Amino acid sequence: MHLTRLRLHDFRCFASADIEPDPSINVITGDNASGKTTLLEAIYFLGRGQSFRQSGPRPAIRAGASAFTVTGDIAVPDGRSHRLGVSRDKRGIKYRRDGESNTNRIDLISTLPLQMVDPNVHRLLEQGPRYRRHFLDWGVFHVEHAFFPAWRRFRRALKQRNRALKSRMSKADIVVWDAELVRAAEIVDASRRAYIDHLYANLPDQSAKLLGDEPVVLEYDCGWRGEDGYGAALAASLDQDVRAGFTQQGPHRADLRVSIATAAARDWVSRGQQKILTTAMLLTQARLLYARRQVRPVLLIDDMAAELGARYRQVLAEEIAGLGGQCFLTFLEPSLVPDALKDGAMFHVEHGTLRRG
Ligand SMILES: Nc1ncnc2c1ncn2[C@@H]1O[C@H](COP(=O)(O)OP(=O)(O)O)[C@@H](O)[C@H]1O
Ligand SMILES: [Mg+2]
DSSP: EEEEEEEEEETTEEEEEEEEEOOOOOEEEOOOTHHHHHHHHHHHHHHHOOOOOSSOSGBBBBBTSSEEEEEEEEOTTSEEEEEEEEETTTTTEEEEEBBOOOOOOOHHHHHHHHHETTTTTTTHHHSHHHHHHHHHHHHHHOOOHHHHHHHHHHHHHHHHHHHHHTTTTOHHHHHEEEHHHHHHHHHHHHHHHHHHHHHHHHHHHHHHHHHHHHHHHEEEEEEEOOOSSHHHHHHHTTHHHHHHTTTTOSGGEEEEEETTTEEEEEHHOOHHHHHHHHHHHHHHHHHHHHHSSSSOOOEETTTTTTTTTTHHHHHHHHHHHHHOOOOOEESGGGGOOOGGGGGSSSEEETTTEEEEE
């Protein structure tokens, strides 16, 4: 699975750009504010349907233009190819796969599995559970195929139950959703547990290569309390839910905490080590996806050299090159590019113009 062609139109600083990436390593260099992160963001739009930047997709339309388009051709392992498109104008965002107008985000995510390491990757360790759940569920989605239909059912039933809670309906009208919630939650939870078991089995190997012998611990919190299952937890928290006006427990509140040895990872490891640890987790996910589904996700690594010394850069570069998938990495200067990444394509950006080096 890799991107064979990428075209941008009126996307941030790019009036237009058209590249044919290498199926393995693609290195993008350029000064600050030249458009490196923007290129990765465009690819990310294709595989996720949204930006990783904090602001929504609207500001991604080039100043003075009325719409952006990003188009990507994806070669899939069986020899076929797909064309993905994301466009945004003032009315909204549109997705297309092979010209189909009823394409949704899930179609993009399924067609172009991609994973991103950005300079803020440490927020996976530092911030609330949302990012970690996101990280976890991306992997679960691609590997455990029972997950997504159950998750969608869960979300639907949750919405109904929350609506009943918010509009102060009777308890009977609230708990009518519980059976469906429990059925879906059990599948979601079992899928997550199965995935985490695999992650756990593979993570130490990956993290040892990058971090040394520090044992990495993953702690899964399923999102509800008590030993008697989700149904009992829902029943026990009904009065609290009524007071709060929403469902407080469930797989929508799950978390995956990461720690090294006994201290929580965020408490004592340096920024550089946090970056290495989270990158190790992402690389493990990528390996797992290949082992389980023979899919190699596209990796986007922004400003790889930031916060990392030469030795870490080299080790990480070897791991990335060893994965064998397609990867896009950005660097401020060519001198920061580790040797292991020099065999692929080199691109250089300058004020929204892109040329192959
Ligand atoms: N909507 C937009 N229209 C035009 N230019 C934009 C828009 N959004 C961002 N930019 C500009 O795009 C440039 C590239 O940003 P970025 O990709 O973050 O650079 P880099 O990662 O190389 O430091 C910046 O100069 C920024 O001001
Ligand atoms: Mg940048």
